[in-house]
Amino acid sequence: MMDRAGRETGTQAGTGIARRRRKWGALAWTALSICLAAPASAQPSARDRPHTGSSDIVVKAPGEAPAQEKADWKRAETDHVTVFSTGGEDELRRVASDLEQLHRLMARLYLQGSSEGKALKMQVILMDSRDSFQAMGLRDLRSQEGPFPRPFAQQHYYDPRESGDVLVIARSDQTIDLNTSRRFSSDCDALSAEGADFCTTAPRQLPLIRPWEAILAGAFAQHFMVTYLPAAYPRWYLDGIGALFSSVxxxxSGAIDYAAPPAGYRDVYKSYGYPQITDILTGRYLGEADGAQGWSPYTAWLMTHFFVFSKTKGERYDQFQRYMAAIRRGTPPAEAAANFGDMPALQREIVGYAGHDVAYSHAKAPDTPPPAPVVTALSPAAAALVTARAELDSRLSSFASGDEAGGQETGRDRWLARLHELTERYPTDADAQLFAAEAECRSGRIAECLGSAERVLSSAPDDASALTWKGIALADQAIVGPASARPARLAEARKTIERAIALDSQAPLPAIAYFESFVGANEPVPESAMQAMALAIQRVPAAPAPRLDLGRELIREGEQELAREVLAPVLYGAYDSPERKAAQTLFATAPANAAHPSTSAP
Incomplete structure (x- = not known):
């Protein structure tokens, strides 16, 4: 299913980048072109016609329930994902293998992501229970789903970070209550149609069980899209992609069935209804509670399956492609939805599609199966860091977003104090000290960050991560220190970061740190730093912060339209984030030639 409109847009973008090569070196622009590359299609590459049918420390904020103390964490690693769990080793091995096979399936379908090592592996953390997941108090800062009704909401946490994406879910099946007032009325109507004079009670429906593995597969599929086909997608479509692959x-034998209807989907429609398609396509449902009525992963599956896998009329398919291409260009969803024309007719078609024999697709087993996951038992120090790493952005968000002090700020400080307890318990553990350095640098505690990095370097002078955090701390000290000493101190900081890059040229954080050492000092960014930042974005394509940093510098250099291409997934994509708000402000205050009518959030 090639996206004709999207393919034309990609060609135009490539031409624009080629024109700008005269300013920077060819390598920089080649790298930037790769990191900007929008998908030619947001759908599978071929439109297959489917057929039917020891007490470890756990760092937590005060007042939180204990997360997973005394837990034996294990890690399973494949070519494209790392999974952490305290469950059985056989289950962990199976989950990691299934995610790797799902990745390879999507790479075959979308013609992206087949090579190993381009993007950083996502870290998947499986919590023991729903209670332990909720006790982490994770905040959806850079990704959201739905909005869904309560029975379907908040089933996972996903954070696209500069250090690699993180996904957290509970190894606990979702229970969906089908006994709603809508279902009671529907059942009563059915009884009346059979001749009953009145309805005092209707049959009680058993709850629908949604396996946690389905939630995990859906979240992984969404991660694949924003990582290997980074572009501006409407949120409903990413919800739908997740739902399509949740039933994998x-x-x-290695063969895979996918896009099948989720179990019990028609019962969900009876109990929760159908959404107003107009509200979904125009994005109204994102801001108006009544516009989200009937929206769930099950209706997301229906809507996306209709457009992607059904035997729709050619006209409808073309409308959908034009709509998606318009969204990628930054057209407000309300305007893009005009491509569908008669909305009431589209509503009838999609609702009617739910009653049809619904198709699924089949993929043959690959010629070469993926290698088995490598499973490792974590050390006590490493185990203590698993949930702390997942919590990091949520705990530091009050500082990062500039929120006022009070409860959130105090919680952050106390969380950092608990982190220091951990590092004191494991003073020679490099991972513990490096995690402390990251948290301290990101909290503005520069001296503490530098001290943690130096402790690692004292025994491992070639540790690239430690050199990175040392360089960041030195650069920050130089920027806030005396102006007379700044050039020499910045030179020392950059020399340290350059050494980290030389030791690990594939790590994104040293490249980002090198770039930011110039931006933070309000100095022109050299070509080498621009090249490094472009390559870093390739490694973490879904992370909005590096795109914002690069976009800001491009605007400073007068490259507003290129900046808009870099920032398109942030400005117009599915997820709200602090970086989206900053990008909107960036373009709102840019020179007049940067003006664009569509910088508002969809």
């Missing part, structure tokens, strides 16, 4: 069925 991986056979022992």
């Amino acid at each position: 069925d991986i056979k022992r």
Whole structure:
């Protein structure tokens, strides 16, 4: 299913980048072109016609329930994902293998992501229970789903970070209550149609169980899209992609069935209804509670399956492609939805589609199966860091977003104090000290950050991560220190970061730190730093912060339209984030030639 409109847009973008090569070196622009590359299609590459049918320390904020103390964490690693769990080793191995096979399936379908090592592996953390997941108090700062009704909401946490994406879910099945007032009325109407004079009671419906593995597969599929096909997608579409692959069925032979209807989907429609398609396509449902009525992962599956896998009329398919291409260009969803024309007719078609025999697709087993996951038992120090790493952005967000002090700020400080307890318990553990350095640098505690990095370097002078955090701390000290000493101190900081890059040229954080050492000092960014930042974005394509940093510098250099291409997934994509608000402000205050009518959030 090639996206004709999207392919034309990609060609025009490539031409624009080529014109700008005269300013920077070819390598920089080649790298930037790759990191900007929008997908030619947001759908599978071929439109297959489917067929039917020891007490470890756990760092937590005060007042939180204990997360997973005394837990034996294990790690399973494949070519494209790392999974952490305290469950059984056989289950962990199976989950990691299934995610790797799902990745390879999507790479075959979308013609992206087949090579190992381009993007950083996502870290998946499986909590023991729903209670332990909720006790972490994670905040959806850079990704959101739905909005869904309460029975379907808040089933996972996803954070696209500069250090690699993080996904957290509970190894606990979701229970969906089907006994709603809508269902009671529907059942009563059915009884009346059978001749009953009145309805005092209707049959009680058993709850629908949604396996946690389905939630995990759906979240992984969404991660694949924003990582390997980074572009501006409407949120409903990413919800739908997740739902399409949530029902993936991986056979022992390696063959895979996917896009099948989720179990019990028609019962969900009876109990929760259908959404107003107009509200979904125009994005009204994102801001108006009544506009989200009937919206759930099950209706997301229906809507996306209709457009992607059904035998829709050619006209409808073309309308959908034009709509998606318009969204990628930054057209407000309300305007893009005009491509569908008669909305009431589209509503009838999609609702009617739910009653049809719905198709699914089948992929043959690959010629070469993926290698088995490598499973490792974590050390006590590493185990203590698993949930702390997941919590990091949520705990530091009050500082990062400039919120006022009070409860959130105090919680952050106390969380950092608990982190120091951990590092004191494991003073020679490099991972513990490096995690402390990251948290301290990001909290503005520069001296503490430098001290943590130096402790690692004292025994491992070639540790690239430690050199990175040392360089960041030195650069920050130089920027806030005396102006007379700044050039020499910045030179020392950059020399330290350059050494980290030389030791690990594939790590994004040293490249980002090198770039930011110039931006933070309000100095022109050299070509080498621009090249490094472009390559870093390739490694973490879904992370909005590096795109914002690069976009800001491009605007400073007068490259507003290129900046808009870099920032398109942030400005117009599915997720709200602090970086989206900053990008909107960036373009709102840019020179007049940067003006664009569509910088508002969809």
